[in-house]
Amino acid sequence: TALAVYNSLWMQAEAELFVAEYPKSVRPARSLVVRPPVFAAEDKAKPGGAVTLINGNPEKGGHVLRALAQRIPEQQFVAVRGAYGEQVDYDGLD
Known part of the structure; x- marks a missing residue:
């Protein structure tokens, strides 16, 4: 090949x-x-108040999102589980 x-x-x-x-x-x-x-006009997200990470694996900074969520409890954070790879554990965060 x-x-x-x-x-x-x-x-x-x-x-x-x-x-x-x-x-x-x-x-x-x-x-x-x-x-x-990526066609931005087709994939444009609606503005919201949450900080979101899709596929929260360590390589994408899933641990950073967890640390931020612990330090800024007044901010809403959303972690969307990915379909592959190891995912950071967000249990215990509300």
């Missing part, structure tokens, strides 16, 4: 772990991360 194209650094890392078991001759010689397009 000459080139592998991934949609995120996380996917690239996971794929590289997966193919590491295979002989070097069948592993991609090069890789590239191409992020999917």
Whole structure:
């Protein structure tokens, strides 16, 4: 395989772990991360009062959101559980 194209650094890392078991001759010689397009007008969120993190894993700063929520109790925080990877535990925060 000459080139592998991934949609995120996380996917690239996971794929590289997966193919590491295979002989070097069948592993991609090069890789590239191409992020999917975002059309802001179509994906515009409604303004609100909450600080929100989607997929609160450590790599995205889930631990930072937890620390902020503990330090600023008057602010509403929302953590949306992701579909993959280790998630930061927000139990005990109200």
